[in-house]
Amino acid sequence: MLTLVLIGLLSGSVTAVSPCVLPVLPVIFLGAGSLAPSRRQRSNALQRAGADARGERKINNALARRRSVIIVAGLVLSFAVVTLAGSLLLTTLHLPSGALRWAGVLVLFVVGLGLVVPAVEHLAQRPFTGLPHVDASRAGGPFLLGLALGTLYVPCAGPVIAVVAIAGTAGQVTGGILVLTAAFSIGTALPLLLFAYAGERVADKMSGLRSGARRFRHAGGAVMMALALMLTFNLTDGLQRILPTYTAAIQDSIDSNDAANQALQAVSPNAPAGAATGTPVPTHNSTAPAAVAAGPVVACRSAAADLANCGKAADLLGIDTWINTPDGAPPTLAELRGKVVLVDFWTYGCINCQHVLPHVTSWYDAYRDSGLVVVGIHTPEFSFERDADNVRDAVATHRIHYPVGLDNSSATWRNYHNNYWPAAYLIDATGTVRYVKFGEGDYARTESLIRQLLVAANADVALPPETEPTTG
Helix, strand or coil, X not given: CHHHHHHHXXXXXXXXXXXXXXXXXXXXXXXXXXXXXXXXHHHHHHHHHCXXXXXXXXXXXXXXXXXXXXXXXXXXXXXXXXXXXXXXXXXXXXXXXXXXXXXHHXXXXXXXXXXXXXXXXXXXXXXXXXXXXXXXXXXXXXXXXXXXXXXXXXXXXXHHHXXXXXXXXXXXXXXXXXXXXXHHHHHHHHHHHHHHHHHXXXXXXXXXXXXXXXXXXXXXXXXXXXXXXXXXXXXXXXHHHHCCCCCHHHHHHHHCCHHHHHHHHHHCCXXXXXXCCCCCCCCCCXXXXXXXXXXXXXXXXXXXXXXXXXXXXXXXXXXXXXXXCHHHCCCCCCCCCCCEEEEEEECCCCHHHHHHHHHHHHHHHHHHHHCEEEEEEECCXXXXXXXXXXXXXXXXXXXXXXXXXXXXXXXXXXXXXXXXCCEEEEEXXXXXXXXXXXXXXXXXXXXXXXXXXXXXXXXCCCCCCCCCCCCC
């Protein structure tokens, strides 16, 4: 259990400063300072505290810390609830899959508008006026902002968030999952609090200048409304795609080592036999295509240098919608025997997946006439990614021509014992998984192994030139 706590804390802390959450950081920075009380509200707080003018700075610092904590607490609370129970909540209430996210966008815009138009702010804070011992001007706005940001907080997909998200989708929220979620949320909160405190300090400095506080509020409101509009039109994705994944190496060292894998498998809803009891799962890296039991072996090393025997490919289960297939008919691996198949797990909101998609689509376009079939399995990380129309839009945006199955129940994900977005499983002509790759990178190696399997399946095949550089 201690390993789970450490993994969750460290992974959450790194995630909070990753490129995936950059759009949220300016809002947190400006939010706490923008939602600072007016001079009259500060004066009232001083009177209630019985402090004189000499104690003003101490009182103001206390209020600032409280606002920062309220914003971040609201964010991690709503993020945890949405991740663990969002799909169940939407299904129970018969709401569209994107309802929570759209509600967050709307609240973010209203809070931002309230910072520019005071009348809107008073209206938004009215529901909090009845709470005991809570000044709506200090708690209502920050808490609403935090709740909204929690529904919009989409961290880079890693094993930790994958285990938590799939457990929520599967309705298998155990004590271990709750501990992991709490640790991840606390880890996320720590860097975010630093951003909020920094914003408070800047706001405090500006409040000493004439009209400084008002300008800071207006700037915060403008940034919040701008983010809401960018999210509405999916403009943040383009910005995030061009940013380097500067936290990837640190993230991998935290949650992709052997100890972390074993701890996460023990609480994963799709853990292979033996993981829950601590029995080591055997590693199959032999190049001999000997017969093995059905189902891929998850312990087969990611990005191995050579082709390996990773087990018989598992079936594609529980796919409710197929895109890019004739009349929406489902392809099966049995029908694809004799072909080289790349099964690619992704989800459209995952920036890491968006980085990988151009390589996968280029391989398919280059090698489909040589015997390569790519099957995309879209397993949603968050509830808003379950919408079929949104997935179709993403397929069109990324120019994906191969079949894509909507794995909204995570059935295929669990059948492959998968814990990563993105994840690629390369299957030879006999139906055996020969190579796995989790995360970004190793594109040249993956393409080289695809070419090897195409030649093995058909010695007379004429392969086109490589699409990737020889290194990477």
